[in-house]
Amino acid sequence: MRIHHTSRRARSAVLATVLAAATALAVGVTVSRPGAAEAATSLKSLADAKGRDIGFALAPDRLAESAYKQIADSEFNLVVAENAMKWDATEPTRGQFTFAQGDAVADYAAAGGKKLYGHTLVWHSQLPDWASGLSGPELLQAMKAHIAGVAGHYRGKVVAWDVVNEAFADGGSGGRRDSVFQQRIGDGWIEEAFRAARAADPAADLCINDYSTDGVNAKSTAIYNLVRDFKARGVPIDCVGFQAHLIVGQVPGDLQANLQRFADLGVDVRITELDIRMPTPPTAANLATQAADYRKVVTACLAVSRCAGVTTWGITDRYSWIPQVFPGQGAALIWDDNYAPKPAYQAVAEALGGGVTAPPSTPNTSPSPTTPTPGPGTPVPGGxxxxxxxxxxxxxxxxxxxxxxxxxxxxxxxxxxxxxxxxxxxxxxxxxxxxxxxxxxxxxxxxxxxxxxxxxxxxxxxxxxxxxxxxxxxxxxxxxxxxxx
Incomplete structure (x- = not known):
């Protein structure tokens, strides 16, 4: 198995073969029967055993909520800031950086022994007004200074950066997005961003990240061609992120093949922002399909040796961005509004190698559960x-x-x-x-x-x-x- 590939970090052994997914559509992996071996207790432990990342997007103020923090602590080995490291959050005024929220994410990752993933250095959205108003030469200078300031601040702490986010247009053209960077700097802005990021943090992996690129299509092929060109010319790029904001029942059948073709260029690949939405309120049928979809995505990643891992865009449906952007849609994550794991949780666990323990084939010789041994601090009756x-x-x-x-x-x-x-x-x-x-x-x-x-x-x-x-x-x-x- 491999931990985290980069040309500047050592690679460990090749990933073990993916275990076949169980057919049960369940929501946990810690059930046991007397006399049977217990299954693993967290996605983190399963992903660690595979040498892969299982991550989530963190809004640090939510750590004050005990259920949120409990899941964050126990289920994940990688953290990405949901908004705290974006341009408007880190440099709201030109040349004046604010890192309080980003540092809260970084400190949480360090305290829990989790990897820290940086998101994002350059994005046309959530861009402060002062940057949007600059001329081409000024914008290029400001972009380089921003990258130096933010990536430099977190130098040595971040395993990878989304250097450039959503740079390619929607639809079938495969062209560049008509962003302020594209308009005023021109085609070279992406290369300039990657070179600036390498100078600011030489040890971090540098990624390009986008959505609607999960299958082989015009948009993913445009990014493929850019990566191939960068690799041929020595432009620093180490990984490609696939956001995977999916719709239930619509995981691309060529997801694995698409990941593999990028890996064959000599870059790592990641599922960076996974959620799978459905009409709300959710039905049992859609929850079952969603579980199968999550299993497909994780299994596809595990089948590609250079797929570093999977990150879900949040923990609980309670705080998902989906309902605000797609009215009538939601229930996209693997914990529901009340922090109960959904069938998708079990599917992810099984894809990572967890399983459902079967009833024992030998007679039960364990103590009867009708006479439990009280734990410390036994309460009085009615307590x-x-x-x-x-x-x-x-x-x-x-x-x-x-x-x-x-x-x-x-x-x-x-x-x-x-x-x-x-x-x-x-x-x-x-x-x-x-x-x-x-x-x-x-x-x-x-x-x-x-x-x-x-x-x-x-x-x-x-x-x-x-x-x-x-x-x-x-x-x-x-x-x-x-x-x-």
Whole structure:
């Protein structure tokens, strides 16, 4: 497997063969059965094992939201600033740089041992008014100074930069976008930007990034030709980013072939801004198709040895940009508005090599989940409140369980309950879960065992039922009975 390719960094061994995706459309990978091996507990651990990046776009002010931060901390090994490193955010006044928000992203990445991906040095959008009003020679000078200021500030901290973003036109022409840079500087502006970026941060990979280039088409071919020309003439370029803002059911069939043709030019490729939108409210069918689509994208990346990884443009549907730009569309990410993993989460995990553990073929000899061992800080009876929210269809269902701890702080938890109609859990998330007959026992995952007094922890699962799916009547937290909320 390989960590991060560049001509200036060492390459590790070749990526292992992609595992076949499981057919279950589930939302987690931490379910276990007594006597069976547990699956991996995060996308990060799976991607690390593959030597690939799994990233997300971060708005640093959202780290104050505990659910957001918990997922950000545990599920990703790469961070990209959503807006904090763009031109208007870093140089709102010519020559006066502001890095507070960008530094917050960089500090978060460093503190968590995550890679930092830079986005973006030059883009026609979110450009401050002062830059838009410059003449050609002045704009070229300002662009070089901006690159030197921003890339220089983060020199040695960023693994790669989107040096130029969205420089090519929409439609079938394959021509350059008629941006202020193209109008006033001319065709050489992209090359000038890449040369300035190399001077500012010689160790960082330099990428060109664009959308609607995921398949082989006129726009992607125009970028292909530019990259081929740059490589032939020694213009510094190391990678190509494919934004992959996709529509459910429309992943290009030639995505892998397209990534491979760029890789064959001697550059890395990345899926940089992945989301897959659908009409809202989402249907079960569209969520299933979305899961299959996410699996296709990740699998295509893994099949190309120079694909460095996949980054989703955000964490939760709650903060997705899609509904504001495409009214009536949304539900594009792998966690929903309430931070519950969607079927796409399981699909990504499976594509990365995670799996669903099967029931054991040998008799169950594990202790019964009806007698859990209380964890530290066991609350008194009545010191917890549980809400149970199911979503049923045909003979399947998902359920979210939220537990509020009204007792002493916990450093580990077990939640017990029993089904009454033969329901069977098939997958779970944010927990390791065991079922023996009707009895179910959910234990904390590695990252969510600490629950303060008044704090809430949530987990969920997918299962099957025989036509009737009543809620469990009672729940326990570390052996103490909880109130239903």
């Amino acid at each position: 917890c409140v549980v809400s149970y929210v199911p979503n049923s269809w045909n003979n399947g269902f998902t359920a979210e369980v939220r537990v509020r701890n009204d007792g002493p702080a916990l450093t580990g938890w077990t939640v017990g309950f029993a089904f009454t109609a033969g329901q069977q859990v098939t997958n779970a998330w944010n927990t390791t879960l065991a079922q023996s007959g009707a009895q179910v026992l959910a234990r904390n995952a590695a990252w969510n065992g600490t629950v303060p007094t008044g704090g809430t922890v949530s987990f969920g699962f997918q299962g099957t039922h025989g036509g009737s799916n009543p809620n469990p009547a009672a729940f326990t937290l570390n052996g103490a009975t909880c109130r239903n909320g």
